[in-house]
Amino acid sequence: MNERHASVLIVKMTPLDDVLLNPAIKHLEELGFKAAVFNVPLHVPLTLYNWKRRQFKAETILDLVKREFSDVPYTAIIAVGYIDAYAEGLNFVFGYSTQRYGTVYVKRLKSDDVSVYQSRIIKEVTHELGHALGLEHCDVPRCVMNFSNSVEDVDKKSVFFCEKCSAKLSSILKAKQRV
Ligand code: ZN
Numbered sequence: 001m002n003e004r005h006a007s008v009l010i011v012k013m014t015p016l017d018d019v020l021l022n023p024a025i026k027h028l029e030e031l032g033f034k035a036a037v038f039n040v041p042l043h044v045p046l047t048l049y050n051w052k053r054r055q056f057k058a059e060t061i062l063d064l065v066k067r068e069f070s071d072v073p074y075t076a077i078i079a080v081g082y083i084d085a086y087a088e089g090l091n092f093v094f095g096y097s098t099q100r101y102g103t104v105y106v107k108r109l110k111s112d113d114v115s116v117y118q119s120r121i122i123k124e125v126t127h128e129l130g131h132a133l134g135l136e137h138c139d140v141p142r143c144v145m146n147f148s149n150s151v152e153d154v155d156k157k158s159v160f161f162c163e164k165c166s167a168k169l170s171s172i173l174k175a176k177q178r179v
Pocket residue numbers: 127131137147
């Protein structure tokens with residue numbers, strides 16, 4: 001797996017305890033990514049808040065992340081925050097991504113059991129990174145790219161890419177290196 005020299009910058013959108021983020025960083029490194037945390041939180045303005053829904057709109061936060069981090073020398077940028085967000089047509093999202101940029105919303109992933117909370121964050125950060133690098137949803141139930149509609153779905157899947165997604169990711173990253 002170490003042929004992957006892709007680098008990931010994790011950006012905080014709200015204060016987040018290292019206890020919550022460190023396991024995700026460690027997991028990405030175990031998958032062969034170089035991962036770093038940018039410790040200056042991204043300021044998400046209240047103008048992006050929908051007061052009727054009491055949620056942030058994921059599309060507009062993603063635009064902000066794209067604007068603020070377009071110049072950074074990382075393969076992918078994943079912003080993580082204790083935020084509840086929705087996307088067009090969806091009641092809520094755990095994450096929302098586009099090419100190179102991803103966001104993860106941990107508020108609905110919270111559990112009184114810290115290890116469960118950490119595990120959910122690992123899975124959603126890995127999932128959104130998969131999207132940011134070009135992977136789509138996967139039908140394999142244990143695959144981290146399986147779509148999760150609830151925390152129960154998140155708990156059911158593993159922290160790993162299935163064989164098919166893993167192979168696809170490797171070829172995407174190899175193609176990127178050639179550029
Ligand atoms: Zn997804």
